[in-house]
Amino acid sequence: MTPPRDWLGRHGALIRYVGVGVFNSCVDFGLFTLLSVVFGIYPLWANIASTTVVMCLSFALNGKVVFRTDRMTVAAFAEFVAVTCFSAYVLQSGVIWVVLWLHSAIAIPVTADVATMAAKICAMAVGMIWNYLGYRWLFSRRKKHHEQ
Numbered sequence: 498m499t500p501p502r503d504w505l506g507r508h509g510a511l512i513r514y515v516g517v518g519v520f521n522s523c524v525d526f527g528l529f530t531l532l533s534v535v536f537g538i539y540p541l542w543a544n545i546a547s548t549t550v551v552m553c554l555s556f557a558l559n560g561k562v563v564f565r566t567d568r569m570t571v572a573a574f575a576e577f578v579a580v581t582c583f584s585a586y587v588l589q590s591g592v593i594w595v596v597l598w599l600h601s602a603i604a605i606p607v608t609a610d611v612a613t614m615a616a617k618i619c620a621m622a623v624g625m626i627w628n629y630l631g632y633r634w635l636f637s638r639r640k641k642h643h644e645q
Contacts, residue, residue: 521555526547529544532546534614545586548585552577552585559636560577580635581631589624593617
């Protein structure tokens with residue numbers, strides 16, 4: 498049987514990613530809900546605003562806390578933004594659009610506000626998977642590149 502310390506050592510980045518991801522997700526969902534449901538901003542615009550704010554927070558937390566890199570450069574931020582922008586602006590916005598379209602096309606018996614929040618949750622799940630894979634590649638590649 499693998500001792501807990503060994504297991505945590507091998508999976509530490511994933512565990513830290515989940516913790517940081519939960520925090521970022523709460524900020525993202527809260528800001529999205531505030532903008533779209535409370536202030537009535539169109540959901541795709543609210544998504545762009547909330548994910549842009551969280552992107553900056555996420556770079557710092559993923560680099561320092563999750564992947565523990567000391568290579569927090571402008572170039573690393575540009576690559577991070579590329580990974581995150583695709584997730585936030587393409588994948589998440591696409592998921593939100595599809596869920597809201599399905600809500601209206603199929604006439605799912607929930608309010609528009611509930612459908613909007615459900616769409617964001619679905620989008621965040623897709624984004625979390627994409628981001629983890631992209632960030633792992635990004636920070637691992639930078640770390641290996643600088644070790645050589």
